[in-house]
Amino acid sequence: MAVSVQGKRVLFNSLQFLIFFPVVTTLYFLLPHRWRWLLLLTASCYFYMCFIPIYLLILVVTITVDYVAGIYLDRCDRIEPLDAFHTVSDYLGGYGRQQQQAILKKRILLASILCNVGMLFFFKYFNFANSNLAQLAATLDWNYPIKHLAIILPIGLSFHTFQSMSYTIEVYRGKFNAERNFGLFALYVMFYPQLVAGPIERPQNLLPQFHQPKQFDYALLKSGLKLMAWGFFKKLVIADRVADYVNSVYNAPLGQHGLTLITATVLFAVQIYCDFSGYSDIAIGAARVMGFKLMTNFNVPYIALSIKEFWSRWHISLSTWFKDYLYFPLGGNRVSTTRHYLNLFIVFLVSGIWHGANWTFIIWGALHGIYQILTVLTERAGEQLRHLLGIARLPVVDRGVRMAITFTLVCFAWIFFRAATLGDAWQIIRTIVVNTRFTRDDLLAALLPFSGDNTAVSHALCTLMLLGVFIVAELWGRPWYARLRLAPSTYYVRQLAWASFVVLILTMGRFAQNSFIYFQF
16 A cells, blocks of 8 residues: 655655745746646646656547547537538438437547546556456466556546546536637646546536636635645644554554554554545645635545445545446436445445455445445434434434444455455454454554664654644534634634644654555556
8 A cells, every 4th residue: 555656756745846836836826817727737747747757648648538529519519500410410310400419429428438437447457357357267277368568557547537527427418518728628637736636626616717817815825825734744744654553564464463453454544534635635725825726525534423424524526426427327316225225335336446456445345335235224223222222312422432333334444445455454354353452462562563662652652642633633623613713812822733733744744755645546
């Protein structure tokens, strides 16, 4: 799961970005509005080319295909005759005009989707599918001549592919008019803050903003920089720090204590949340400084009271994408009960496949599909049980119990997400079940996975302190803190808190250009 990035690249957590961002933002506000899109597109191309320059051609191909598809999908809905109909009328047979329009639109959309999915399959899933077919052929003693391809997964391929697909689908549905400016459409797909790890935007939200002149706004500058600072804190101070522990345990799961594996799994839940939501915060904040509004991608997911609520708070741009473009087209819950359960399972199975070409991700997605089905099946019985036990009359206890159950289920699924192989995942689960004890040695092993010297002790205590700061800050914006947070008397406290975050980032941050986890997706 650890993703390393070599070389001088414009990662959010790099020195290069601390130069890139203010330079691009300053030039953006200095230039006239009519040239700003070109600046942002050039900056986005440079940002992406700092990883593997040749892979910019993949973006160019998909952008061109979807741009042309959008134009023709838009033309299909116009009243005036289409030249295209004259060339395909024989192929479509004796259908009427409206039927020809519908058929042609479906074919254009299908061609666009096949291009996008085909590109995604080739770079992300070909070797995975090929290795599984080769293994099956070997089991059946068949000859299988196809070899692995020496290809590297383009960074953020799944993200910008889904964003581009949402455009053609929305144009096909008649909910958005095709963008005529090729450069602006390319910028929609390549907008550098959210190019490689989201949020996955919709054309209705982002494209119109490129047409609107933006004025420098000090309030947006201040708000955006604060959000970026919070994202840097989560990534550099929390995620990259606990990654040391998680990697040391998950990279060598054999021989670990059960309590150590539980601790590592909980810390991975913290790591992946801080890593991914930290990226989203930096992306949303960077865009906000320039006057752009990107959708919220996380909403404190670990306070969710059910798996269903968890997915309304976690990676919101992806979960809503699957809901709108897969779950609803499959029929959603407006079908038979059995079909509804199947729809839920399919959506989360595909979500697992989207995350990576590995059986561990497929099992992770399938688990969440099963969780969703069980949530629907047990919702009424769970409510009755809480009333029977009297828990429902104690709101704090009720929320605490439901939150703990949800978090436990999520962490159990994270085992498969983080483990390198299915074998490692099963070994970790087995060790947790049969070898979890709370002896002094087990507790020390869980707290100090590296060694028992003073350095390890101070490192553990520092990490626990920073986790405490993170949890308090994360809950600070919740409703039960709102009155205190907005009180005038806390103004200077809030300013001091932001200054403290900056100091913690500079003194406690890990500036090793550790890539964001979701870059591999």
